[in-house]
Amino acid sequence: MIILDNVSKTYDYQVALSNISLTVEKGEMAFVTGPSGAGKTTLFKLLYLAEKPDEGTLTIAGFNAADLKDSAIPYLRRNIGVVFQDFKLLNNKTVYDNIALALRIRGIVEREIKERVHSVLKMVNLRHKADSYPLTLSGGEQQRITIARSIVGEPTVMLADEPTGNLDEENEKEIMKIFKHINNKGTTILIATHNRALFENTAKRVFLLEGGRLVKGEEK
Amino acid sequence: MFSLRLALQSIFKEKWMNILSMLSIGVMLFILISVAIVVYNVEMLTAQLPERLTLVVLLKEDVEGEEIKAIQTAIRADQTVKSITFVSKEKALEDLKKVFKKDDFILKGFGENPLFDSFDVRLKSEGVKKDEVKRLIQNIKSIHGVDDVEYGEALMDSIYALKGGLRALGLSIGIIFVCSVTFICYATVKILFYRHKDEIEIYKLLGATRWFVRVPFFMEGSIIGLLGGAIGSGMLLGFYSYFIKKLMVDIPMFTIISIPMQFLYMLPVFGLFLGLGGAVLALGRLKY
Numbered sequence: 001m002i003i004l005d006n007v008s009k010t011y012d013y014q015v016a017l018s019n020i021s022l023t024v025e026k027g028e029m030a031f032v033t034g035p036s037g038a039g040k041t042t043l044f045k046l047l048y049l050a051e052k053p054d055e056g057t058l059t060i061a062g063f064n065a066a067d068l069k070d071s072a073i074p075y076l077r078r079n080i081g082v083v084f085q086d087f088k089l090l091n092n093k094t095v096y097d098n099i100a101l102a103l104r105i106r107g108i109v110e111r112e113i114k115e116r117v118h119s120v121l122k123m124v125n126l127r128h129k130a131d132s133y134p135l136t137l138s139g140g141e142q143q144r145i146t147i148a149r150s151i152v153g154e155p156t157v158m159l160a161d162e163p164t165g166n167l168d169e170e171n172e173k174e175i176m177k178i179f180k181h182i183n184n185k186g187t188t189i190l191i192a193t194h195n196r197a198l199f200e201n202t203a204k205r206v207f208l209l210e211g212g213r214l215v216k217g218e219e220k
Numbered sequence: 221m222f223s224l225r226l227a228l229q230s231i232f233k234e235k236w237m238n239i240l241s242m243l244s245i246g247v248m249l250f251i252l253i254s255v256a257i258v259v260y261n262v263e264m265l266t267a268q269l270p271e272r273l274t275l276v277v278l279l280k281e282d283v284e285g286e287e288i289k290a291i292q293t294a295i296r297a298d299q300t301v302k303s304i305t306f307v308s309k310e311k312a313l314e315d316l317k318k319v320f321k322k323d324d325f326i327l328k329g330f331g332e333n334p335l336f337d338s339f340d341v342r343l344k345s346e347g348v349k350k351d352e353v354k355r356l357i358q359n360i361k362s363i364h365g366v367d368d369v370e371y372g373e374a375l376m377d378s379i380y381a382l383k384g385g386l387r388a389l390g391l392s393i394g395i396i397f398v399c400s401v402t403f404i405c406y407a408t409v410k411i412l413f414y415r416h417k418d419e420i421e422i423y424k425l426l427g428a429t430r431w432f433v434r435v436p437f438f439m440e441g442s443i444i445g446l447l448g449g450a451i452g453s454g455m456l457l458g459f460y461s462y463f464i465k466k467l468m469v470d471i472p473m474f475t476i477i478s479i480p481m482q483f484l485y486m487l488p489v490f491g492l493f494l495g496l497g498g499a500v501l502a503l504g505r506l507k508y
Contacts, residue, residue, distance in 0.1 A: 048425065071430070078427035088422050092233075104222050105428045149426070 001026040001188060002047065002157060007056035009042055016042040018212045019056070024205075026156075029179065029189040031199040034209035040192040043209070044161045047190070048082050049073050061157045078106060081150030081187075085162035087142045089134040089149075095121070096130040099149045106153060120148040124178055140171030147178055151187070158182065160191045164198065172198070223432070227439035230412060238444055241408040245401050245448025245495075249487055250455040252397040257479055259390040264478060266383045275341040275357065276370040283337065283365040291365050295341060298359065300352050302344045309335040336367065350380050398494065401448070405498025409441045413503065438499045445495020449488035457484060 002024040009017040017039045024030045032040050045051040047060055049068070058065040061079035068076060089098050096117055103113045121127040124144040134142055143163060150158060160179070164172040176198060183189050191198065199206050208216040231238050277295065279288065288306065296304050307315075312335040341360075343353065353376070357369045413420075420433055460479050468477070 050425075074424070074427045074429045074432075076427075077425065082425055088425065090419055090422060101423070102426045105423065105426050105432055153427070 001059070002190060003059040005057045007046065007053045007058055009046060009051065009054055015212050020214050022207055022214060022217050024188055024190050026188055027186045028205070029183040029191070030205040030207065032190060032192045032207045032209060033194055033196070033199070035194065038209040039212040040209055041161060044159055044192055047159055048080055049076060061155070078153055079155050079157065081153065081155040081158040083143070083146050083150050083158070083160040083163045085165040087134070087146045089142060089145060091134050094131050094133060095126065095145050098134065098145060099152050102149050102153045116152055120152045123181070124148045139166050140174060143167060143171070143175055144178065147175070151182055156188060158187050158189045160189065162193055163191060164193065164195060223435040224439055226436040227443060230416065230436065230440055231443060234412060234415065237408065237411065241404050241444050242448040242451055244404050245445060245491060246451025246455060248397050248401050249449055249452030249491055252394060253452060253456055253483055253487055255390050255393045257483070259386050260480065261477055262383050262386050266379055273343065273372055273376060275360070277339040277341055277360055278367045278370065279337045280365055280367045281336065287365050288337065291363055292339065294363055295339065295360055298356055300343050300356055302342045305340045307338045307340055309333050309337050312338065350376065401445070401491070401494045402498045402501070405441045405445055405495040406502045408444060409437050409499040409502040412440060413437055434503050437503055438496060441495040441499025441502070442492050443495070445491035445493070445498070446488050448495070449491025452491065453484045453487045456487070
């Protein structure tokens, strides 16, 4: 579950977000959209605590950001899976090691890591690419690896910032299919996108940001 | 285990920079340990100095019998004295003749024996300080019947001055080189950290704690220091085997040089701690 109550963020007197209040229910999949500079990326930075809000309260995966000490942030992030437009994969490590990293950070034993990594690779249909390096894969495949890495730790919330930004239509559909599959298992998902095609024919809620303000948060 | 793997991967990935750091550390630790060995040897030699130094107590011409025994008893009573031997003027002349060998005719020109009765006084090796030797000499000189005391004062003063100077030099070089080795590890780890900045950013997003990020760098610093120390030990072993040993054969004076072999094991451990210290300093103030 994600709750923002009157959240504001300002950078050098430039308002990035102003009085944002929104709720994404547990197990819901919702979208955040808006033009470039609307504040989508700032909103996501607040959600995975790369930044802290100047005003308002933010609750995610059961943690209240205001009460959270810096030393507790890593533990919150283990409950949040994040997918980026630029993938953020380690190019000098194999697909297997990239995904396993999320579990090694948690101190999980290698035998369990092996089982879980192969399980998520199977889910994104890339089991045969376990020993490949990211740069030998297509953009769509790299994004599927990023998704696999973000869900291998079984997070309760998943954030995806422009997950299909660099992908063609076919890969876009494939990625959205995976998100739906993950959502069906009960994971709360919030996707930031300016691609209307992703949410136009769905019954999901869409939050529209413009100039740092929440213009619309509708039930479709 | 995973941290160690990351540390080793990083060392191999940046191998040329790390090899250069290790070689620099190796050379510095070798110089440091060489200075330590020189100071150690001078300490060892000067520790034996009082024992090797014989005080010759010359008696006045008219001292005889009971008075000689009284002087001997008074000198022996001093706690710094190891042994005291009476040398009669006849024995001294015999000894002198042995020194001159075939040229002993020179002594015949004197007619009667020109030498005096004397005592050879040897000092204990442990715990005898320069000031105590001077005090003993003053005490002996004040004994009735003693004419003079001969000893290598100038030699002893020079050796003690050399010892003091070497200690100060050793300490200065030690501090400079310890700081230099720590700085090399500090700089190496800091560079490695910045080269891995994108990787660290990803670790953080996945929920890595500060310790998870730091430990591989601490290990890296320690390994660089350890291997640098091992290179220093190798240099010391090579220097000893191919240089000092040959010198000992060619110039017998060098046989007095002693190299404690425990230095060979100590150096890598010392390097490890300096490397760890450098890494801790490098990451100490970084915010990530």
